[in-house]
Amino acid sequence: MTTTTDELAISATGLRKSYGGTTVLDGVDLRVPPGTVFSLLGPNGAGKTTAVQILSTLVTADAGTLRVAGHDLATDPHAVRAAIGVTGQFSAVDHMITGEENMLLMADLHHLPRDEGRRFTAELLARFELTGAAGKPAVTYSGGMRRRLDLAMTLVGSPRIIFLDEPTTGLDPRSRHNMWDIIRELVAGGVTVFLTTQYLEEADRLADRIAVLNGGRIVAQGTAEELKRLVPGGHIRLRFDGAAAYERAAGALRDGTRDDESLSLTVPSGGSQRELRAVLDRLDTAGVEADGLTVHTPDLDDVFLALTGHPAGPTGTTTSASASASVAVSAAAEETVR
Missing domain, CATH: 3.40.50.300 (P-loop containing nucleotide triphosphate hydrolases)
Structure with a gap:
């Protein structure tokens, strides 16, 4: 209505x-x-x-x-x-x-x-x-x-x-x-x-x-x-205690970014329950279990920085990272305004 x-x-x-x-x-x-x-x-x-x-x-x-x-x-x-x-x-x-x-x-x-x-x-x-x-x-x-x-x-x-x-x-x-x-x-x-x-x-x-x-x-x-949801950068971070499990997980999650030093993988994600379940299902299929898991979704600080070029708070300066983020979300922001 x-x-x-x-x-x-x-x-x-x-x-x-x-x-x-x-x-x-x-x-x-x-x-x-x-x-x-x-x-x-x-x-x-x-x-x-x-x-x-x-x-x-x-x-x-x-x-x-x-x-x-x-x-x-x-x-x-x-x-x-x-x-x-x-x-x-x-x-x-x-x-x-x-x-x-x-x-x-x-x-x-x-x-x-x-x-x-x-x-x-x-x-x-x-x-x-x-x-x-x-x-x-x-x-x-x-x-x-x-x-x-x-x-x-x-x-x-x-x-x-x-x-x-x-x-x-x-x-x-x-x-x-x-x-x-x-x-x-x-x-x-x-x-x-x-x-x-x-x-x-x-x-x-x-x-x-x-x-x-x-x-x-x-x-x-x-x-x-x-x-x-306008801001890119959401991800799931998975940590493994053993090198063997880490390598099997990396093979199953080829879209993940490796960190060989910490034995962790970062997989892009919008933070939804469905996306998290899909990642865990792929690990189950590979017969491996993560020893640590964190989910990061963009917050309003990220949105504010991306859209205005300023960090949140009373003062702030434009950064090259924020300028890049502004470009990345501009089209989506236009659609939201409409």
Whole structure:
């Protein structure tokens, strides 16, 4: 069944934005179904934050047909703002007032009646495990607590769509995992999350669909598993304790790459159960058993490197290996985008 534009939580067709002579977004198309996590990946300067700013009505696009929560951004931005919440890279928390006062201030900005604002505040502070710190100045909060408070403030008014622009940047692993749990709970409750991140594990764990943005364009789009299949290099590595077994295995697996020093064979594989079973069946036919076996499938780090020429993380430089990988996956990536 095809989802129409009006039924999508977020849709963008031909989104363009330039600053001076620099094109930041160059014909970006996005489709985000409701109740899902959509992750936009890309290196620094790729245009991720600009995309969020445009879709959340903070910046005006130069061109494109854009709809959020069923409303046209160009003709009905007020309706869009009423349906969304935004948590940016930098916290909107006022550090000089308490967590509770931050929440009540947000309730006032949403023009909630005083009793309803207090109810929202109490419920959200409890939900984000901040009740005990509610009366303390936010300046005393840890980074993880400030991020939770920031997201709690975003939820005042019950937005249907939330834009999270690198929400876990700078958090320790435990706080990051806590934030992931919160995001999962929101989506389980029907909220749509548009997530930008440079932590590829975050996108892999959370996103129903991922788009890779590079140089202002979407260079690939799909599920995490679909994107991983774009990148060559998956293999099965087999190790043998004896030279005789190693030689029999090499004869049975002639497509494998030999490592005579370690007595191991590397056989190309997409990582499927069927391919693994086929390799083991060929070994059984040859009457030999591997003493060690590992399966490597490309991960999102490999995808990111191949498609953008940058390693994952806040910084990176182009490498000759990544340039070669980019060429290898370009045709497949084009098909994924279509």
